[in-house]
Amino acid sequence: MHTTRMQLMIALLLLGVVFGGQFFLPFAQPVSQLRIETGNAQSEVANPGSVYLPFVFLKSPxxxxxxxxxxxxxxxxxxxxxxxxxxxxxxxxxxxxxxxxxxxxxxxxxxxxxxxxxxxxxxxxxxxxxxxxxxxxxxxxxxxxxxxxxxxxxxxxxxxxxxxxxxxxxxxxxxxxxxxxxxxxxxxxxxxxxxxxxxxxxxxxxxxxxxxxxxxxxxxxxxxxxxxxxxxxxxxxxxxxxxxxxxxxxxxxxxxxxxxxxxxxxxxxxxxxxxxxxxxxxxxxxxxxxxxxxxxxxxxxxxxxxxxxxxxxxxxxxxxxxxxxxxxxxxxxxxxxxxxxxxxxxxxxxxxxxxxxxxxxxxxxxxxxxxxxxxxxxxxxxxxxxxxxxxxxxxxxxxxxxxxxxxxxxxxxxxxxxxxxxAAYVGRITESDIGAITGVVGHKFRQGGKIIWLIWSLDGADHVVTLSQAPLAVYDVDGTPIVISDNSLTVTIQPYYVEFPN
Incomplete structure (x- = not known):
């Protein structure tokens, strides 16, 4: 590890002790690849046998x-x-x-x-x-x-x-x-x-x-x-x-x-x-x-x-x-x-x-x-x-x-x-998720306090899917909100983001 990075990390760790810094694991990274987040200074753990919990500074990207x-x-x-x-x-x-x-x-x-x-x-x-x-x-x-x-x-x-x-x-x-x-x-x-x-x-x-x-x-x-x-x-x-x-x-x-x-x-x-x-x-x-x-x-x-x-x-x-x-x-x-x-x-x-x-x-x-x-x-x-x-x-x-x-x-x-x-990956959208409708494909993710679907038509045709619960929001690919009624979503060739409470 570079000397300047080590010094910065030690300083931030001490601040964390004094001010009650919070420690947590970053997303989707195996123990052998944990990162030490110290502002803009970041490094991989060199020894896969060592585990370090990263201190995450408030301004860390x-x-x-x-x-x-x-x-x-x-x-x-x-x-x-x-x-x-x-x-x-x-x-x-x-x-x-x-x-x-x-x-x-x-x-x-x-x-x-x-x-x-x-x-x-x-x-x-x-x-x-x-x-x-x-x-x-x-x-x-x-x-x-x-x-x-x-x-x-x-x-x-x-x-x-x-x-x-x-x-x-x-x-x-x-x-x-x-x-x-x-x-x-x-x-x-x-x-x-x-x-x-x-x-x-x-x-x-x-x-x-x-x-x-x-x-x-x-x-x-x-x-x-x-x-x-x-x-x-x-x-x-x-x-x-x-x-x-x-x-x-x-x-x-x-x-x-x-x-x-x-x-x-x-x-x-x-x-x-x-x-x-x-x-x-x-x-x-x-x-x-x-x-x-x-x-x-x-x-x-x-x-x-x-x-x-x-x-x-x-x-x-x-x-x-x-x-x-x-x-x-x-x-x-x-x-x-x-x-x-x-x-x-x-x-x-x-x-x-x-x-x-x-x-x-x-x-x-x-x-x-x-x-x-x-x-x-x-x-x-x-x-x-x-x-x-x-x-x-x-x-x-x-x-x-x-x-x-x-x-x-x-x-x-x-x-x-x-x-x-x-986002953490949850799995594919299955037919049981969408009422046995075929010709539709997509993925499920967990992000923050939400479950997010990314869903689109596989065969190019429009498919009406009845959602099992009311979504928090639906967006097209550039973030334009899509208004639906009665939990009925028309799935098209354009992928839609569908947000649900976690």
Missing amino acids: LLTRFGIEMAHVTEVGGLSKVVESGANWIRLNGVQWGEIEPVRYSPPVYNWDALSGLEQELQTAAEQGFRVILVVRDTPSWAQLVAGSSCGPIKPEYYTAFGEFLAALVGRLGKFPYEVDYWEIWNEPDVSINTTNTTYGCWGDLNDEAYFGGDHYGAMLKTVYPYIKQADSTAQVLVGGLLLYCNPTALFQCEKDDDSHKFLGGMLAAGAGPYFDGISFHAYDSFFYVGGAIGMYGNTNWNTLWNNNGPVIAAKAEFIRSVLQFYLVPDKYLINTESALLCGKATDPPGQFPCETASNSAFELTKAYYVPQAYAAAIAADLRANVWFNLAGWRNSGLIYHNKTGRPAFYAYKFAREELRD
Whole structure:
């Protein structure tokens, strides 16, 4: 734990003794991952065998699962809108090793000036109370296993050099005034090796039929993890956001990287289980345009659909946990660091049919309806966080327009965060809850003194449900109140929040 954090914690604990501070457990966190909340200074318990009850200061920001990726934590980058949204997590991509250590010297020489802009953004994020997930990537030319592949694997003889760099980086950015806690090692490393794409990938080895290169990534983690923990024992090390392009049971539908699902198993087979704290993964769904209908989406590579088992978050989380269980390392938390509803190709002009940007377009409304469904799925899957990718948008996924005004999905995000901020998952809405009505799906949560349902039509038709008791309130996705009579609720393709007394 950083010295400044320890001093602050001790001071607050003493104040708690003097003034009768209240101690309680935070939401949905296992004992091995309890946090010490001390204003903006927060840290994980390093020793799973130790249990600390957190002192919660009155001005401590509420930690939720809601996050947003930003290109830059600046006003131009949309900082005011992220603050307005209520998001607690920001993901930044990130730090490029190759820029900071372009030449290998002994002892190493780091060009920290390359981080000057990022450091200002990290300081701003810390001042605003955000928890930052910082991606570290980019192999310097002198360390590349495959020449010209900066996103690709590191030569094994330079794993130690990467560890030394990470130790220096964590020692620099993991303390005041930057306070970075979460370190994501690479971005989509399970993408196949290439020399053209540098922002994601690419450790995936098409010639490795057993593990798709995951064993090499695992060997790297085994080397660098101790360096990170030596620099900051509370630092959280994340497996770089796994793309998981294909469900291994749905390979016939996949077009590329068919063996990417073997990557995680390769890491664990290499003995990397003790050498990371959590797994970051990416889960996207795509909008389906069917005659202008609203609410249709899916991920064909994972056989998930809006009217069956979507969003895809649940399927990917279940797969990851099955692999962890197989290798006997089940006690790892998961974070979806890229979540969104996509439309069109990356090379298509934004807003091109059928991805029109008008607030009443089928796509923008579907995206708004998808937001609460995605966060409900994240809570149901017990993810530590779910990060929307991204604020400005990729493949039309944005929450805001170019003029920084909110799209419908922004207001859906903002209200979802308000309703589900620290909600505990209760379970699925069953037919017995709604009088045996079929074609309806939803989730139940406990939040404060309320039970909250998130409910919508699974088949797209309207269904009249008679509630067993009068609700406290009913809201649509952006928080507009819905008036009902005689406890009769018409469930539509738009998700509704229904609040009941606990």
